[in-house]
Amino acid sequence: MGEQLSFDLPVRAALGRNDFYVAPANAQAVAMIEDWQGWPSRKLVLVGPPGAGKTHLTHVWATLSGATIIAATDLAMADIAGLATGPVAVEDADDIAGDQAGEEALFHLHNLTLAEGHSLLLTARNAPNFWSLTLPDLASRMQATTLAHLRAPDDTLLAALLMKLFADRQLSPNPEILPYLARRMDRSFDAARSVVAALDATALSEGRPITRAMAAKVLDNMAE
Structure with missing residues (x-):
């Protein structure tokens, strides 16, 4: 029998507060987000x-x-004055390190947003002292900003993350699959996304539900 045709359905990430599982690895960050009006210097x-x-x-x-x-x-191409009329979230702030126009834009956005009495959230892979910013005034302001860390997941958080990733793809694997995967896969968020994507593709290709045996096969293939 030939391989079953697979149809890639849209992956819609659930981004509401009730969709975010709180565990020791992320509890501090969640608490700071929810208590955002109490951020030191509003950032x-x-x-x-x-x-x-x-x-x-x-x-x-x-x-x-x-x-x-x-x-x-x-x-660099944004209306900084327009953005600063309300709270602003800047994603992947470390990506503009070394980009003069980007760094200058963030510097002005930082100063103007706070001067207008609004709050500023920035996300990054590492703390600002590792960003290699070339604009000294921006670097000093970023390094003076309060940090909230999302830590590596424990088994409970990893299982919850897997459940969410499966749900984002409209998949409902047997509950025993989650702890099985969490115990055997690399302990990282990227690995969780890769495992779920691989299981989704395998299930579609083979035309059968996700099983423990399929999970073991996918993990073995990813380890090679």
């Missing part, structure tokens, strides 16, 4: 590895505060 840098939930929490904060979300790499 916060949310730090964590790719897939850790930075974008999810950014959307949660935008819902709470009414903030506008913008990618750091879009700042």
